[in-house]
Amino acid sequence: MSNVEDYVARIEETCGEEKHFIVIFKYDSKNEAIVKILKKAKVEKSMSRIAFELTFRKVSFRLYGTGKAIFRNLKDKKALQKILADLLL
Numbered sequence: 787m788s789n790v791e792d793y794v795a796r797i798e799e800t801c802g803e804e805k806h807f808i809v810i811f812k813y814d815s816k817n818e819a820i821v822k823i824l825k826k827a828k829v830e831k832s833m834s835r836i837a838f839e840l841t842f843r844k845v846s847f848r849l850y851g852t853g854k855a856i857f858r859n860l861k862d863k864k865a866l867q868k869i870l871a872d873l874l875l
Contacts, residue, residue: 790870793819797866807866808870816853823849823873845869 793815800806811819824838830846831839838849847857862867 788875790874792855793874794870797863799863804859805861807857807863809857809866809870811853811855813853818840819874820849820851820853823855826873842869842873 795810798808798810801826806813823840823842827840827842827847827849828836829838829840834853840847840849845860846872847855849855857866857869860869
């Protein structure tokens with residue numbers, strides 16, 4: 787069975803009032819991660835399959851075809867880990 791660490795290379799947190807998290811997927815598994823996320827999240831907007839505006843459980847985020855995702859307005863890293871687990875597993 788896979789886990790989130792099989793897909794995620796690193797997570798960066800932005801500074802400021804609203805917490806945003808930048809998730810970089812591992813190069814070898816980014817395509818699989820993108821497919822899994824697109825199956826589970828609601829696509830709000832697609833920009834030529836280069837970038838997607840998505841929502842999942844009232845969390846909005848942007849997913850890029852390069853293997854990066856930006857999750858907006860999350861409370862903490864624990865909330866991000868829960869969302870990633872639900873999206874990827």
